[in-house]
Structure formats: C-alpha cells, structure tokens
Amino acid sequence: MSNPLGTDTATGRRSRGASPVGGAAPATAPATAPATPRAAVRRRGRGKTRLEIAVLSGPAIIMFLAFVVFPVALAAYYGFYRWHGYGAPTDWVGLNNYRLILTDHAFQQVLRHSFLIMVLSLLIQGPLAIALALLLNQRIRGRSLIRVLIFVPYVISEVVVGTGWSLMLQSNGALNDLLRSSGLGFLQADWLSNPKLAIWTLIGIVSWKYIGFAVILMLAGLQSIPDELFEAAQIDGASYWQIQRRITLPLLGPTIRIWAFLSIIGSLQLFDLVYIIWGPYVSGTAGTSTMAIYMVAQGRNAGNYGYGNAIAVVMFLISLVVALLYQRFVLRRDLQGAVTEGVS
Amino acid sequence: MSATAAGSWLSPTAEPNTPVDRSGRRDTPQKWGNPFTYFVALLFIGVCVAPVLYIVVGGFRTNSQITTNPAALPHPWVAGNYAAVLRSTTFWGEFANSVIVALASTAGIVVLGLMVSFVIARYDFRLKGAMYSLFAAGLMFPMVIAITPLYIVIKDLGLIDNLLGVIVPQIAFGLPMTVIILVPFLRAIPNEIEEATAIDGASRLGFFFRMVIPLSLPGVVTVGILAFVGSWNNYVLPLYVLNAQANFTLPLGVQAFSSQYSTDTAKVLAFTSLAMLPALVVFSVFEKRIVGGLTGAVKG
Structure with missing residues (x-):
C-alpha cells in the first residue's frame, strides 16, 4: 500500500469494478481503501x-441434524419404551x-470395566507418552x-489390530511360544x-493401539514451545531436569x-476392539x-432395543457429565481458545 | 474415530512450526546425539511395529509352520497366501467397496465441510456462534451411541445393504472435526486477500472459489486424509448397515474371512495385511505433507 503506483492501480480497478461505492472513494485517501470494499460487500x-x-x-x-442429532434424540425417545x-x-x-439400569449388576460390571480402562489409559499412556516425547524431541536422525x-498402530483399523492380537494371544499362539x-x-x-487376566490384556492392547497418538500430540506440543526459552534457561545454568520440570x-x-x-x-466409548477380539x-x-x-448385546443381539x-x-450422559466437569475444572483455559475463536 | 477427529483438531495450532524449516536449520551439520535415545526409540518402535510385522510376515508362512512354531520367521517364505488373496474376487470386491465408500465420504466431508466452515469463518451473522457450537458438540457423539436409531433411520430411507447407507452417515459424523480444523484455517486467510478480490470485482462467492479453495488446500488435505483413513477403518456402521457379503467393506471382510477360514491362519494373516495396506500407505505418504502444508499455510 505504501507504493503510490500500486494504490493507483488498485483504486482505478475498484472504480471499474462492480462495487457501487468504489468510485466515490477518492484516490488520495489510500488509508481508508481497505475498509471500502467490505462496506460495499x-x-x-x-x-x-x-x-x-x-x-x-x-x-x-x-x-x-438428520444423521447425528436426530438419531441421538431418537435414542433418548426409545429409551422410554x-x-x-x-x-x-x-x-x-x-x-x-x-430404574432397571441402576439395579442391573451386569451394567454395574461393564461400568466398572469402562472406568478401569479410562483410568488406566490415562495412567499408563500419559506418563509414558510424555517421557517418550521428551526423548524423541531431541536432535536425532530419522x-x-x-x-x-x-x-x-493408530492408523491401522481396529479389525486388523483385533484379528492380529487375538491370533498372537491364543493359548497356543505366538506370544506364549515366544515366552516358552x-x-x-x-x-x-x-x-x-x-x-482374571483378560481385562489387563485388553488394557495392554488399548495402550499399544493408542499411545502413538498421545506421543505424536505431545511431540507437536513440545515443538510449539519456542527454543529461546530453553536457551535462556540453559544460559541461566538450569539443569536438564530443571528445564523439563519448570x-x-x-x-x-x-x-x-x-x-x-x-x-x-x-475409553468410555470403547467398542470395536472388544467386539472383534x-x-x-x-x-x-x-x-x-x-x-x-x-x-449392543442388549439391543441388537438380544432384541431389547428400548433397554x-x-x-x-x-x-451419553456419563460422557457428557465427565466432559462438562473436565471442561469446567481442567480444560477451561485451554478450550477458551478453541471455542471462543470460533465465535468471535 | 472420534479420537482421530479431535486429535487433529489440535494440529493446526500445535503443528505449524514443526519439522520442515526447523530440521533444516538445526540438523544441517548432522549430529548423532545420545545413543540412549536411539536405544529407547528403537525399543519403542519395535513394540509398536512388531505385532504388525507379525501379521505381514505371518502371511508368508504356511499353516503347518505357524502351528508347529507360532513365533518364528517363515522358512521357507511362501507367497501362496498372498497370491490366493490377490486372486480372490471376494477381496477385490470388498476392496472396491471400501474405495468407493472412502472416496465418496471424503469428497462429501471435504465439500460440505469447506462450505460450512467458510460461512462460519468469514460471514457475520447472528447464529454463527450457535452453528459452531453445534458442530463442536458433535465431537461428543460417537457413532456407537446413536447406532441403533441411526440404523432405523437408514432402514426407513431404504438404504440398508446399500453403500450409500454407510457413506451418508459417515459424512454427517465427519463434519464436526472438519469444521473444527478448517474454521481457524479459513479465518487465518488475511482480510487483505479478500479485499483484493473484492476490489477485482469478485463477489464473496468468487473469493471462495478463486482464493479460499486454493489457499486452504493444505487444511483440506489434512481433513481429507483423516476422513479417508477413518472411513477405511470404520467398522460399526458397516456392521449394522451391510448384510450381504457382496456389499462388505474390508473391515467386515477381514472379520468374515477370519471366521470363515479360522483354520487357515496364514491366509487370514495375508488377507489382514492386504486390507490394512491402503490406509497405511495413504497416511505414510501424506504424513509429511499434512505437517508441511500446515507449516506453509497463510498466516493472518
């Protein structure tokens, strides 16, 4: 814009353009030029x-609305029948x-499984992924x-993972053979x-399948931290561990x-892997x-669709409550960017 | 699916200054660094890749090899299992179905997602915030929760055992992540560019076709790859919608094949490897382009 020649051609074109107010803007006021076309639009x-x-x-x-919101609403409706x-x-x-769900022992059992998977996914994958990301964030080749x-493991489908692992983990499969x-x-x-063991096997497979995703996220997060911070800390004499911690x-x-x-x-929605294995x-x-x-066992397989x-x-409610609590108490600051950015 | 979705929702903010220029600047005098790092990295990669290699390599063995010695290398290597799968019309039929479903879903997700993201990112109107929140909340509705009523909706539309019955809901469920990735991307296109096109006499739609589509290409590639891989791997929806083997996509095919030939482990392994290959190749080829594209994106 500082180039007067450029300004001239720009305004000249504008007056020839379809914009009705364009011609009215004097060529001597280039500072207001950017606002004009918007007003015109x-x-x-x-x-x-x-x-x-x-x-x-x-x-x-x-x-x-038709294929996501409506079916979810429909599920709520059928739930009353x-x-x-x-x-x-x-x-x-x-x-x-x-009322039946509240007293259903089988449901309480699956609820316990789901929460166990949720907690252990966090405890196993989180620290391990952070450690690996810190390690892989160093200057290394390849x-x-x-x-x-x-x-x-994250990119291949649950069916492949399930089929592969169930073959390897059979009692006469590759893992036992390897151990022997x-x-x-x-x-x-x-x-x-x-x-007694199967749930831990499942947690192991889940960790294997999804930890790569966690590592990549952490790596991306690490790489968005400016190098200058580390350099400054190093100059101030901070040790490697102090830098990581602080x-x-x-x-x-x-x-x-x-x-x-x-x-x-x-974790709360885990389905494919269990269903396949x-x-x-x-x-x-x-x-x-x-x-x-x-x-699915109750609905599709046993025919109790209402239940x-x-x-x-x-x-859905459990996920929603967990999500809302998490957003309220943990994520508030982080999501502010994501959500308000879309609204502003 | 939902994890893929939301994970990449971070990438535009988190990844722009990842490798490309950095590794170029940093590693020019290549240093090898700490051997311990390589040891741990190799160990971790081994754990990640070994089970997958077991599937791929297992396909080169015979059943008697697998039975007598489940955890050994092929001896000798046999290509018969792979050849048999590659000759089977079942595999290619399911492969074609998967390709059709994945391409159609990807196209739908990208086109519809780009249009609605453009509106949310570049228009001013009252319901804009609500529109964004609607799609953002969609991340919380994984397909599994709504699968029974979704099945009923699809049945009422007469799309059971029809690939469209998989494609259409996949597009709908793919929209939230697309919107969440593309909106910040489209908003980052500088206003000056929009003004310049307006000065050139283009309408906002002209701006959309002439500038937004080319400029948002890297974001579109990211969204497209995730949509493709997500569709390629989707299991729940085809499980409900597709009944006839002729209509199966590969995930259903793998499962049907492994129960049908449960005694022919070697062939199951070969079938499984070939089924996962396309998603793996697409992802590996484009992985750099996703990150590189985001790095080179226009910044506001």
Missing part, C-alpha cells in the same frame, strides 16, 4: 448474503428402563521416520479367556489436558465387556 444486499449463507451451510447442517425393534414402539414404560512408525522358547515359560497364560511440563500442560480429555471420551457374548464371561458392548437405547443414553 455488506451493502450489496442482505438478502444475497443470507442466500449465500443458506446455500453454503444448509447441506452440512441438514446432514448433521419397552420395544423389540418391530414397528413403532407402543409400550411406554417411563423411567423403568433407567525423526520423521520415527513419527510414521509410532503412528502405525526364551525360557520364560512360567509366564505363559491364557491371555484372552482367563477372566519449563517443558507447564508449557505442555494444554496439550496434556486436551489429550486426557480425548482419551477419557474414547471377544465378541458380545464371550466378553461377558471373559470380563472385558464395556458399556458400548453391553448396549439398549436407555443404556446408550446413560453412556
């Missing part, structure tokens, strides 16, 4: 702008399904290759069907908190069943 007619908004956002909003999935639900039972490789041949035969176990971890806080949030929501029935006896598995939907609603 605004004045071009509210109706047109509204039409643009409707055309551009309409399809996405309709899709979203005893219904076996044929025809319209007619047997209104009020809150009976929910960093991008390392990034791709540790993402592999390396002299650790006493560690051999029935990883998948021993009810600078890195606090500045990594937002990343850690958002990762934890995603991990919590993901154990299936809806075996997971019940092996003690690995989760809330989502129980929901299944009530479980879905409870799952």
Whole structure:
C-alpha cells in the first residue's frame, strides 16, 4: 500500500469494478481503501448474503441434524419404551428402563470395566507418552521416520489390530511360544479367556493401539514451545531436569489436558476392539465387556432395543457429565481458545 | 474415530512450526546425539511395529509352520497366501467397496465441510456462534451411541445393504472435526486477500472459489486424509448397515474371512495385511505433507 503506483492501480480497478461505492472513494485517501470494499460487500444486499449463507451451510447442517442429532434424540425417545425393534414402539414404560439400569449388576460390571480402562489409559499412556516425547524431541536422525512408525498402530483399523492380537494371544499362539522358547515359560497364560487376566490384556492392547497418538500430540506440543526459552534457561545454568520440570511440563500442560480429555471420551466409548477380539457374548464371561458392548448385546443381539437405547443414553450422559466437569475444572483455559475463536 | 477427529483438531495450532524449516536449520551439520535415545526409540518402535510385522510376515508362512512354531520367521517364505488373496474376487470386491465408500465420504466431508466452515469463518451473522457450537458438540457423539436409531433411520430411507447407507452417515459424523480444523484455517486467510478480490470485482462467492479453495488446500488435505483413513477403518456402521457379503467393506471382510477360514491362519494373516495396506500407505505418504502444508499455510 505504501507504493503510490500500486494504490493507483488498485483504486482505478475498484472504480471499474462492480462495487457501487468504489468510485466515490477518492484516490488520495489510500488509508481508508481497505475498509471500502467490505462496506460495499455488506451493502450489496442482505438478502444475497443470507442466500449465500443458506446455500453454503444448509447441506452440512441438514446432514448433521438428520444423521447425528436426530438419531441421538431418537435414542433418548426409545429409551422410554419397552420395544423389540418391530414397528413403532407402543409400550411406554417411563423411567423403568433407567430404574432397571441402576439395579442391573451386569451394567454395574461393564461400568466398572469402562472406568478401569479410562483410568488406566490415562495412567499408563500419559506418563509414558510424555517421557517418550521428551526423548524423541531431541536432535536425532530419522525423526520423521520415527513419527510414521509410532503412528502405525493408530492408523491401522481396529479389525486388523483385533484379528492380529487375538491370533498372537491364543493359548497356543505366538506370544506364549515366544515366552516358552526364551525360557520364560512360567509366564505363559491364557491371555484372552482367563477372566482374571483378560481385562489387563485388553488394557495392554488399548495402550499399544493408542499411545502413538498421545506421543505424536505431545511431540507437536513440545515443538510449539519456542527454543529461546530453553536457551535462556540453559544460559541461566538450569539443569536438564530443571528445564523439563519448570519449563517443558507447564508449557505442555494444554496439550496434556486436551489429550486426557480425548482419551477419557474414547475409553468410555470403547467398542470395536472388544467386539472383534471377544465378541458380545464371550466378553461377558471373559470380563472385558464395556458399556458400548453391553448396549449392543442388549439391543441388537438380544432384541431389547428400548433397554439398549436407555443404556446408550446413560453412556451419553456419563460422557457428557465427565466432559462438562473436565471442561469446567481442567480444560477451561485451554478450550477458551478453541471455542471462543470460533465465535468471535 | 472420534479420537482421530479431535486429535487433529489440535494440529493446526500445535503443528505449524514443526519439522520442515526447523530440521533444516538445526540438523544441517548432522549430529548423532545420545545413543540412549536411539536405544529407547528403537525399543519403542519395535513394540509398536512388531505385532504388525507379525501379521505381514505371518502371511508368508504356511499353516503347518505357524502351528508347529507360532513365533518364528517363515522358512521357507511362501507367497501362496498372498497370491490366493490377490486372486480372490471376494477381496477385490470388498476392496472396491471400501474405495468407493472412502472416496465418496471424503469428497462429501471435504465439500460440505469447506462450505460450512467458510460461512462460519468469514460471514457475520447472528447464529454463527450457535452453528459452531453445534458442530463442536458433535465431537461428543460417537457413532456407537446413536447406532441403533441411526440404523432405523437408514432402514426407513431404504438404504440398508446399500453403500450409500454407510457413506451418508459417515459424512454427517465427519463434519464436526472438519469444521473444527478448517474454521481457524479459513479465518487465518488475511482480510487483505479478500479485499483484493473484492476490489477485482469478485463477489464473496468468487473469493471462495478463486482464493479460499486454493489457499486452504493444505487444511483440506489434512481433513481429507483423516476422513479417508477413518472411513477405511470404520467398522460399526458397516456392521449394522451391510448384510450381504457382496456389499462388505474390508473391515467386515477381514472379520468374515477370519471366521470363515479360522483354520487357515496364514491366509487370514495375508488377507489382514492386504486390507490394512491402503490406509497405511495413504497416511505414510501424506504424513509429511499434512505437517508441511500446515507449516506453509497463510498466516493472518
């Protein structure tokens, strides 16, 4: 804009353009020039702008309401019925399904499993991912290759992971064979069907599958911390550990908190892996069943769709409460950016 | 799915100053650094990759090899399992279904997501905040929760056993993360560019087609890859919607194959490896471009 020639051509074009007020702006006032076209666009007619908004956002909003919001609302509605999935639900039972959930021992059991998975995912993956990210954030060769490789378990599908692990963990599978041949035969176990062990196997597989995601997030978080801070601290004579404790971890806080949030929501909804490795029935006896598995087992497999939907609603409410509490007490500062940015 | 979604919602803010220019500046006189670091890195990579390698390598063994010695290397290597899978019409049929579903879902997510994100990012109107919150809240609705009623909606639309019955809901469920990634991206396009196009006599829609689409390409690539990989791996929805084997996508195919040929472990392993390959390749090829694209994005 400081170049007078540039200003001239710009204003000249503007007056030839479609903008009605463009010609009125004098070429001698380049400072006001940037504001003018916006005003022009605004004045071009509210109706047109509204039409643009409707055309551009309409399809996405309709899709979203029809296939995301509406089914969730429908789940809440079906939750008030005893219904076996044929025809319209007619047997209104009020809150009976929910009363049933409160006293259902099987549900309490799957709830315990889900919370155990949630807590242990945080406790296992969190510290390990931070440590690995700190380590991998150093100047080492092949960093991008390392990034791709540790993402592999996360990128491949749950079906592949489930199929692969269930083959390896069979009682005559590769893991037990490996233990036997390396002299650790006493560690051999029935990883998948021993009810005392299976839930820990599941937690191990979950950690394996999702830790790469945590590491990558932490790495990204670490790399957004300016180098100058570390250099300054080094000049001040801080040791490596002091730097990590006083600078890195606090500045990594937002990343850690958002990762934890995603991990919590993901754990509460865990379905695919359990369904593929154990299936809806075996997971019940092996003690690995989760809330989502129980929901599908009750709804689709046993035909109690009303009850299944009530479980879905409870799952949703639990996730919502956890999410709201977490946002209220932990994430407030971090999400402020994400949410208000969209509104401002 | 939801984790993928929301994870990448961070990336535009977290990743812009990741490798590319940095590694170039830092590592020019390549230093090797601490051997301990390499040891731990190798160990971790080993843990991550070994089970996947077991699946891939296992496909090169015979069933008798696997039974007598489950944890050994192939001896000799046999290509028969892979060849058999690659010759089977079942595999290619399911492969084609997966490709169709993934491409259509990706296209839908990108097009609809870009349009609505543009509105949220660059228009001023009263319901803007509500619109953003609506999509942001969508991150909390994973498909599993709504699967039964979703199934009923799809059934009422007559889309059971139809690939559209998978594609359409996948687009709807893919929108939240797309909006959350693209809105900050589109907002970062400097106003000067919009003004310049306005000066050139272009309408806001002209701005959208001429400037926004090319400038937001890196963000679109990110969203597109995540949508593709998410669709490729989706299991719950096809499980409900697709009943006939001819309509299966690969995740269902893997499961059907492994229960049908449960005694032919080697072939199951070969089938499984081939099924995961495309998502893995797409992701590995574009991983750098995702990060590099975000680095080179226009900043406001």
